[in-house]
Structures are given as structure tokens and as C-alpha cells.
Amino acid sequence: MTDLFTPxxxxxxxxxxxxxxxxxxxxxxxxxxxxNATGCGEIxxxxxxxxxxxxxYIHTLFENVPAVASGVVAALRAQxxxxxxxxxxxGDGSTYDIGFGALxxxxxxxxDVLYICYDNEAYMNTGVQRSSSTPLHALTTTSEVGxxxxxxxxxxxxxxxxxxxxxxxxxxxxxxxxxFDVDKKLKKAKAIRGARFVSIFASCVTGWGVDTxxxxxxxxxxxxxxxxxxxxxxxxxxxxxxxxxxxxxxxYFKLQRRFKHLTPEEVAEIQKTVDGFWAKHEAxxxx
Amino acid sequence: MTETIEGSAAVAxxxxxxxxxxxxxxxxxxxxxxxxxxxxxxANGEIKxxxxxxxxxxxxxxxMGASAAGGRSFSTTSSQGxxxxxxxIFAAAxxxxxxxxxxxNRALSAPLNIWNDHEDTIAERDxxxxxxxxxxNQETVDAIxxxxxxxxxxxxxxxxxxxxxxxxxxxxxxxxxxxxxxxSYLPKFKPFARLDPxxxxxxxxxxxxxxxxxxxxxLHRDLIASKAKVRKAHDEMAxxxxxxxxxxxxxxxxxxxxxxxxxxxxxxxxxxxxxxxRMRAKGExxxxxxxxxxxxxxxxxxxxxLAGKKSVxxxxxxxxxxxxxxxxxxxxxxxxxxxxxPVLSSFVGGLGxxxxxxxxxxxxxxxxxxxxxxxxxx
Numbered sequence: 069m070t071d072l073f074t075p076x077x078x079x080x081x082x083x084x085x086x087x088x089x090x091x092x093x094x095x096x097x098x099x100x101x102x103x104n105a106t107g108c109g110e111i112x113x114x115x116x117x118x119x120x121x122x123x124x125y126i127h128t129l130f131e132n133v134p135a136v137a138s139g140v141v142a143a144l145r146a147q148x149x150x151x152x153x154x155x156x157x158x159g160d161g162s163t164y165d166i167g168f169g170a171l172x173x174x175x176x177x178x179x180d181v182l183y184i185c186y187d188n189e190a191y192m193n194t195g196v197q198r199s200s201s202t203p204l205h206a207l208t209t210t211s212e213v214g215x216x217x218x219x220x221x222x223x224x225x226x227x228x229x230x231x232x233x234x235x236x237x238x239x240x241x242x243x244x245x246x247x248f249d250v251d252k253k254l255k256k257a258k259a260i261r262g263a264r265f266v267s268i269f270a271s272c273v274t275g276w277g278v279d280t281x282x283x284x285x286x287x288x289x290x291x292x293x294x295x296x297x298x299x300x301x302x303x304x305x306x307x308x309x310x311x312x313x314x315x316x317x318x319x320y321f322k323l324q325r326r327f328k329h330l331t332p333e334e335v336a337e338i339q340k341t342v343d344g345f346w347a348k349h350e351a352x353x354x355x
Numbered sequence: 356m357t358e359t360i361e362g363s364a365a366v367a368x369x370x371x372x373x374x375x376x377x378x379x380x381x382x383x384x385x386x387x388x389x390x391x392x393x394x395x396x397x398a399n400g401e402i403k404x405x406x407x408x409x410x411x412x413x414x415x416x417x418x419m420g421a422s423a424a425g426g427r428s429f430s431t432t433s434s435q436g437x438x439x440x441x442x443x444i445f446a447a448a449x450x451x452x453x454x455x456x457x458x459x460n461r462a463l464s465a466p467l468n469i470w471n472d473h474e475d476t477i478a479e480r481d482x483x484x485x486x487x488x489x490x491x492n493q494e495t496v497d498a499i500x501x502x503x504x505x506x507x508x509x510x511x512x513x514x515x516x517x518x519x520x521x522x523x524x525x526x527x528x529x530x531x532x533x534x535x536x537x538x539s540y541l542p543k544f545k546p547f548a549r550l551d552p553x554x555x556x557x558x559x560x561x562x563x564x565x566x567x568x569x570x571x572x573x574l575h576r577d578l579i580a581s582k583a584k585v586r587k588a589h590d591e592m593a594x595x596x597x598x599x600x601x602x603x604x605x606x607x608x609x610x611x612x613x614x615x616x617x618x619x620x621x622x623x624x625x626x627x628x629x630x631x632x633r634m635r636a637k638g639e640x641x642x643x644x645x646x647x648x649x650x651x652x653x654x655x656x657x658x659x660x661l662a663g664k665k666s667v668x669x670x671x672x673x674x675x676x677x678x679x680x681x682x683x684x685x686x687x688x689x690x691x692x693x694x695x696x697p698v699l700s701s702f703v704g705g706l707g708x709x710x711x712x713x714x715x716x717x718x719x720x721x722x723x724x725x726x727x728x729x730x731x732x733x
Contacts (some may be wrong), residue, residue: 085642098555101424101550101552102551103420104559108557110561110685111561114557114559114560114561115560115561115563116560116561116562116563116566117560117566119557119560121555121557122554122555123552123555124548124550124551124552124554124557125555125556125557125558125559126420126423126550126557126558126559127559127560127561128411128416128419128420128443128446128450129416129443131412132413132443134410134413134422135379135408135412135413135414135417136416136417136419136420136423137407137420138379138408138413138420139377139406139416139417139418139419139420139421139422139424139426139428140420140421140423140424140550141424142376142379142404142417142420142421142426143376143377143378143404143408143420143421143422143424143425143426143428144374144426144550145404145426146377146403146404147376147424147425147426152552169409169410169413170409170410170412170413171410171414172417173409173410176409177406177407178407192495194733199705227482237627274713279466281519308448318528319712346509
């Protein structure tokens with residue numbers, strides 16, 4: 069099978085986003101339109117006059133992807149096309165932060181759009197600045213480690229819950245290290261009409277300070293430690309789609325430069341939060 | 356056939372009659388009635404799709420997406436709404452998309468003010484959009500199908516500018532072109548490239564220094580060349596309606612033997628024509644020159660129209676703060692080193708709805724009879 073996201077693009081070796089893009093187009097097939105936000109994804113794939121996309125693709129700006137997609141799907145349907153899936157691909161900077169209002173608007177209208185966020189937990193294209201998706205205490209170039217501060221001071225924004233609160237028909241999280249899970253969730257999303265949201269955890273070896281060869285392993289560790297829960301929201305009900313091995317979070321942290329400065333107390337604090345999430349979930353399951 | 360109708364309602368009617376695929380609006384005074392009336396039509400099944408976006412930024416983004424997918428697309432806004440769209444306004448032109456927007460002109464904050472001037476659209480003059488400034492509601496409804504025709508054939512988005520309140524809220528006799536007439540005038544939108552899974556293309560690549568400037572220069576040249584399309588679209592419609600507005604770019608009023616000229620944009624030119632009539636009745640050799648198409652700027656055409664005149668009062672409801680009045684500066688450039696160029700004076704007024712009366716126009720025409728260069732806020 070020929071990939072619909074073709075080799076020869078300009079991603080870093082070990083780029084999780086590029087893996088996600090290949091998984092996305094190969095899961096969804098040719099009958100799609102990609103609406104891409106400004107960011108690494110756009111920069112690596114469409115340097116004029118080249119394009120890595122074998123499917124229709126548009127990039128306009130950074131913060132308007134959901135609205136552009138609403139317009140694309142409206143025009144397609146108005147012209148009698150009732151089958152093409154319009155797919156947003158945007159990073160966490162675009163999704164969690166600058167395009168958050170436009171995302172909420174599209175979700176509230178329940179427009180027939182499949183929105184995919186590739187989440188690498190910072191503004192990577194501009195050189196690793198913090199986003200509201202950046203986890204607690206992580207080092208970025210705008211959440212520095214110094215005498216007064218010790219990385220990002222805030223928790224990662226719980227975006228999937230916020231999306232689900234819009235009562236969209238489908239919202240899910242998945243991870244590039246689990247290609248069958250990505251495939252399954254995207255195909256499921258494709259079969260549904262209305263506003264759908266899938267968040268794909270996609271490592272950034274450059275921004276996280278991880279060995280290139282560990283691009284996929286580090287993403288898998290995020291799931292195995294319980295840092296990145298694999299979830300699905302359908303009809304307002306959340307379910308965990310993969311039970312993690314619950315390895316200690318330290319195993320995930322110690323391979324990444326962005327967490328190198330963490331004190332044992334800080335690691336324990338994060339472990340406690342992760343434990344709390346899973347304890348709450350397991351208690352809910354027993355009811 | 357004319358009907359008694361509000362300017363905004365008439366715009367909504369003609370937009371519907373242009374059979375757009377996608378309309379996306381966010382309400383803002385004084386454009387709101389257009390958005391409301393289109394929503395009413397959508398509720399009646401008279402418009403294919405109306406997206407109730409959550410901001411003007413999303414309104415422009417949605418019609419960009421619709422246009423890229425091969426849909427005829429429309430929005431309307433004013434002032435702060437247009438300012439919020441600013442980033443996307445440039446991108447829409449750079450991407451060579453073809454949406455049409457009706458801007459109900461209004462002052463920009465601060466201070467907050469909802470009344471008319473041209474600061475909002477003039478601030479977008481460098482964006483690569485066509486800009487047509489209308490004097491009357493009748494002209495505005497005629498300009499909308501013309502704007503679609505030029506935008507969709509030149510791959511350049513178009514703004515039809517109508518003065519907030521003076522036009523948008525004025526109820527008068529208007530002949531709204533009917534669907535049948537527009538169908539015979541406006542061909543279906545068939546862009547050379549669109550988002551189509553059968554023929555995948557990539558739209559919106561990023562360009563390196565070796566290419567970027569070429570794209571910008573191409574857009575500029577095509578925008579200048581679209582003057583011919585603006586004239587043609589105007590003339591073709593004039594044949595169908597019997598209504599014309601100068602040559603589509605400029606409208607000259609009692610200019611033949613005039614020495615002193617009042618020049619401006621939009622509805623104030625109706626006031627100016629009345630002032631010219633009154634002064635002509637007293638034997639004064641005065642005339643009025645209306646710039647209908649501000650982008651592309653008809654510099655050569657203006658130089659020709661003004662050759663041999665003694666003095667021109669350039670009146671604008673906008674200003675480039677810290678510099679000068681934009682249209683005045685562009686006219687100076689257009690007339691630089693031209694033989695028989697008149698003396699040019701700059702008058703800025705009417706900001707934030709400040710009234711500009713027939714008497715005010717008369718006094719400016721009287722003032723420039725000294726053939727000296729004036730520069731004043733009036």
C-alpha cells in the first residue's frame with residue numbers, strides 16, 4: 069500500500085507527528101479533505117512547490133482550523149457531496165490555546181468535522197515554548213528552570229473532558245505507539261456524523277530531549293505509566309479503552325531532558341496525581 | 356421593479372439571489388441587519404448553508420474554507436469585526452480565494468463609536484482585496500453580483516463597502532436584481548483548483564524567500580489587471596439593469612468644464628453632487644469625482660480625469676495617523692510629475708459619524724479656489 073502521506077517530508081528523525089499523519093491518512097483513506105493548522109505539521113509537509121499529501125489539503129492560518137473546516141464541509145455538502153470526511157489536523161498550541169475559541173464554536177455547532185489534535189505538549193515549531201498542554205514542571209523555553217521557577221507551574225489542561233462537555237457524539241484519546249488503536253478510533257470516528265474529536269499523543273524527540281530512536285517508545289511509556297490515558301467519550305459516557313501497566317512515572321521522566329530537573333518531591337507529586345486519576349477511575353468501575 | 360426596502364435587507368436579498376453555497380456571519384453594528392435577514396432566509400430554506408460562527412475571525416475563516424472547496428461564499432461585517440479578521444483578510448487574498456464581503460463601514464475603537472467612517476476598510480487597503488465603495492443602496496445591491504463576478508474570475512476576494520447607517524439603515528426605493536437576471540449574468544463558480552478528493556491538490560504551502568515575493572508580486576499585478584474586469588462586470592450589468600456608476604472605477608459628475616473638484620468615497624458623494632448643483636446654479640465651475648473602485652487604485656484613470664483642472668479637494672473619512680490621508684497620498688503619487696496636474700488639498704472629516712453637509716462641501720470647494728494646498732481636519 070502506498071502511504072497517502074508520502075516519504076521525503078522534512079520532519080526530524082523520530083518525529084511523532086509525522087507518524088501520526090501517516091496513521092491518520094492511511095486510516096481514513098482518500099475520501100477526505102485535510103485542514104491543517106500552521107505548525108510543524110504544515111512546515112514539514114508543504115514547502116512550496118512540494119507536498120507530502122496525496123489527499124486534498126489546505127493550510128490557511130494557525131488559530132482558525134475548525135472554522136475553515138466548517139466552511140469546507142458546508143460548501144461540499146451544498147454542492148451535493150455528502151460523503152467526504154473533512155479532517156482538521158492541528159497541534160496542541162493551535163488546539164488547546166490560540167484556536168480554542170474556534171474549536172469550541174465548531175464543537176457547539178456540531179459541524180460535520182473530524183478534529184484531530186496531535187499533542188506533543190508544547191509549541192514545537194517556534195522552538196519548544198509551553199502551551200496549556202505542557203505537563204506540570206516540564207521545562208520549555210518559556211517555562212524555564214531557574215532560581216525562582218522550576219519548569220511549568222500549571223497542570224496540563226484537561227482538553228478531552230472540555231471537548232466532551234460540548235456533548236459531541238465522539239471524543240477519544242490515542243497514541244502513536246498503538247497504531248491499531250489509532251486506526252480503530254479514527255475509523256470509528258469517521259463513521260459518525262457531527263463534530264468528532266480525537267487527540268493523538270505524538271512525541272517530539274527534539275522538544276522533549278529524547279534519543280531519536282526512542283520516539284515511539286517514549287510515547288508508549290506515557291501510556292504505560294498512566295500519564296496519557298487512552299479514553300473514549302460516547303454519548304457523554306467516558307470509558308478507558310486500555311488499562312495501563314502503571315509503571316512508575318519516573319521511568320517516563322528519566323529518559324527526557326524536559327523532566328531532568330525534577331526533584332524526588334516533584335516526581336512524587338505527579339505520581340500522586342496520576343495515582344489519583346486511576347484510583348478514581350477504578351472506584352467508578354466497581355460501582 | 357423597485358420596492359420600498361431597507362438597505363441592509365436589500366443587500367441580503369441580492370446575496371440570496373446570487374445563490375451562495377455558504378454564508379457565515381457574526382453580528383456587529385451596523386452590518387447586523389444583513390446577517391439577520393440572511394439568517395431569516397436560511398430559516399426559510401432560501402439559502403443553502405448559513406454558519407453561525409462564534410467570531411468574525413471564524414466568519415472569514417469559514418468563507419475561506421468554503422471558497423477553497425469551490426463554494427460561492429459571503430459574509431458581512433463592520434469595524435471591529437473587520438479588524439478582528441485582519442490576519443485572515445491577508446491570507447484570503449494570498450491564497451487567491453474568492454469570497455465576497457459586504458462591509459458596513461464604521462469607525463474603529465477607541466473611543467468606541469458605532470457610526471460611519473472609512474477607517475475600517477481603508478486599514479485593509481494593503482491586503483490584496485478588491486474594494487468597491489458605494490454611494491447609494493441601489494449601487495450596493497448592484498455591486499454585489501459584480502463583486503462575485505470579478506472575485507470568482509480573477510481569484511481575488513472582494514469587499515463591497517457601504518456606509519453604516521447612512522445606507523444600511525436607510526429605507527428607500529430599490530430595485531433588487533432577481534435570481535433569473537443574476538443567473539444570466541453570473542456564471543457558476545468553477546475555480547481552477549479546489550479541495551476535491553477526486554483531484555487532490557495542496558493549497559496553502561509555505562514559501563521560501565526565493566518564491567514568496569513572486570507570489571506577492573503576482574497578486575499585485577493581477578489586482579491591477581482586474582481593473583478591466585471591474586469595468587466589464589459593471590458594464591455588463593448596466594446593460595441588464597439600465598443603471599451605471601461612471602465607468603465602474605470612477606464616476607465623474609459635471610466635470611467637463613469644471614475647474615474645482617470635490618473628490619471622495621461613498622455616500623458623501625451624494626451630498627457632494629447636491630453641493631455641485633447648487634454652486635453650478637450660481638455659475639461656479641465645480642464638479643465631483645467619486646472613486647468607486649479604491650482597490651485596485653485607478654491612479655492612471657484619476658490622472659486623466661483631473662488633467663487640466665485647477666484644484667481638487669480630496670475628502671476622506673479616514674487617516675493614516677502620524678502621516679496623511681491615504682487616498683490623498685495615493686493621488687499625489689498618481690499625479691506626480693504629470694503634466695497639467697491640479698493643486699491637491701486634503702480634508703479629513705466625517706469620522707465616527709460626524710455630519711458632512713451640503714454646506715460643508717460648498718465651503719471646501721470655495722476654499723480651494725485660492726489654488727493653494729490645504730491640509731485640514733474639518
